Amino acid sequence: xxxxxxxxxxxxxxxxxxxxxxxxxxxxxxxxxxxxxxxxxxxxxxxxxxxxxxxxxxxxxxxxxxxxxxxxxxxxxxxxxxxxxxxxxxxxxxxxxxxxxxxxxxxxxxxxxxxxxxxxxxxxxxxxxxxxxxxxxxxxxxxxxxxxxxxxxxxxxxxxxxx
Numbered sequence: 001x002x003x004x005x006x007x008x009x010x011x012x013x014x015x016x017x018x019x020x021x022x023x024x025x026x027x028x029x030x031x032x033x034x035x036x037x038x039x040x041x042x043x044x045x046x047x048x049x050x051x052x053x054x055x056x057x058x059x060x061x062x063x064x065x066x067x068x069x070x071x072x073x074x075x076x077x078x079x080x081x082x083x084x085x086x087x088x089x090x091x092x093x094x095x096x097x098x099x100x101x102x103x104x105x106x107x108x109x110x111x112x113x114x115x116x117x118x119x120x121x122x123x124x125x126x127x128x129x130x131x132x133x134x135x136x137x138x139x140x141x142x143x144x145x146x147x148x149x150x151x152x153x154x155x156x157x158x159x160x161x162x163x
Contacts, residue, residue: 003033005043007054013089016054021091021098026050048099050092053074055099058085058092071118072155078110079136081152086140100137108133118162128158 003011011033016024026047031036044050062085069077086093100107111129120128132154139147 003035003039003043005053007055008033008040008043010048012050012054013057016092016095019089019090021095024051031070047057051095052099055096058089058096061085062088071114074114074158075111075132075158076151076155078114079132082107083138083140083147086137093137097137104130104133115158120158120162124158124161128154128161 008029012024012029015029015032019028026040026044027037029050031038033039040050044053059082062081082096086096089095096107107155108126108129112125115123115125115128135150135154139150143155
């Protein structure tokens with residue numbers, strides 16, 4: 001049976017949820033799909049490419065609908081959406097942090113753009129977005145009230161700098 005790229009990624013997420021990131025391998029995934037490991041290389045050049053596709057799909061599933069709102073409400077929604085997406089899957093935060101360690105631009109961009117719309121210069125927007133992203137990635141297991149309070153503290157600091 002031939003599998004589409006989306007089918008492979010969906011099955012990989014199921015393996016991730018069932019067994020964790022350390023147990024996710026091209027060989028295991030191929031076995032679960034009933035194909036030879038080489039068949040997966042038709043869709044992914046290597047395991048890193050597969051992990052990047054899994055992380056992208058987890059984040060895509062976690063996105064919330066865009067609405068017109070105040071910049072700080074948008075940033076809060078983006079942070080909560082990212083956290084929810086990471087928590088929805090076993091080792092989701094580890095995977096997303098690992099894949100985005102070298103290049104976090106895709107995760108930072110929407111945060112940075114929202115902060116810039118509030119009137120921040122490029123430097124403040126970049127540093128603010130990076131601080132928010134690092135907070136979310138590092139605190140996926142913190143209780144909801146503590147996470148929300150920490151996020152509010154970061155947003156309060158940004159608001160004060162924008163006055």
